[in-house]
Amino acid sequence: MKRLIVLFLTGAFLVSCGKDKKNDVENSEEAVAFKDNFSVVLESVYEKDDSLSVVYKKGGYWDYDHPVPFKVMGQPNPQKLTILIPEGDKLENVQITLSTNKEQKTMALKSVAIFNNQKEVFNGGNMSYIKYFDSNSGLIWDEKNMRNNLNFDGQYPPGIAGNQNLEAALAR
Missing domain, CATH: 1.20.5 (Single alpha-helices involved in coiled-coils or other helix-helix interfaces)
Known part of the structure; x- marks a missing residue:
């Protein structure tokens, strides 16, 4: 027992x-x-090899000390570029340097999307991203060809930065 x-x-x-x-x-x-796992996805046409750079806002401040670089292989067809933000960082806004190759004369940016844990949190497809991003003087819109002409003579390389509309969309 x-x-x-x-x-x-x-x-x-x-x-x-x-x-x-x-x-x-x-x-x-x-x-x-x-845990946050953000990514920025661009659909674009780069005819020549290039390098992009993404800077993002977290905790209310832009993290210029840790840009996220991304290499692009040039080709005449649209390609989807997925730029991964370091895991655990909450993305509140984003700035994208779209080109550092001074031989790149044009580029077409068709869409910008932002995902968190593979779930879409922002959809800027069919060029609707224009309401959410401001471009700098390095991008000159070519209405006839529906693409951007790139100007490297300005203070900054060609790029876009999210505005208050993007911040509001990401805060949801």
Whole structure:
């Protein structure tokens, strides 16, 4: 009888310890699921190889000390470029240097989308991103050809920066 009671108590103890471990694993999985994992996706045409740079706003401040570089392979067809923001950083706004190659004379930016954990949080498709981004003097819109002419003579390389409309959209 004594053996049966000891065996029962040992079994109950082992089962309850295993349950706690299972709960710990579930809790850690939930914590991982809520970690921010942003990406900026551009659909664009770059005829020559180029480099982009993304700077983003987090915690109310622009993080100019840690730009996210991205290499582009030139080709005449539209391509989807996915720029990954460091995991865990909350993206509040974004600035994109669209070209650093001074031999690149034009580029077509068709859409800008922003994802968090693979869920779309901003859709700037069909050029609707224009209401959410301001361009600098390095981008000159060519209405006839539906693309941007690039000007590297200004103070900054050609680029776009999210405005208050984008910040409001990302805050939702």
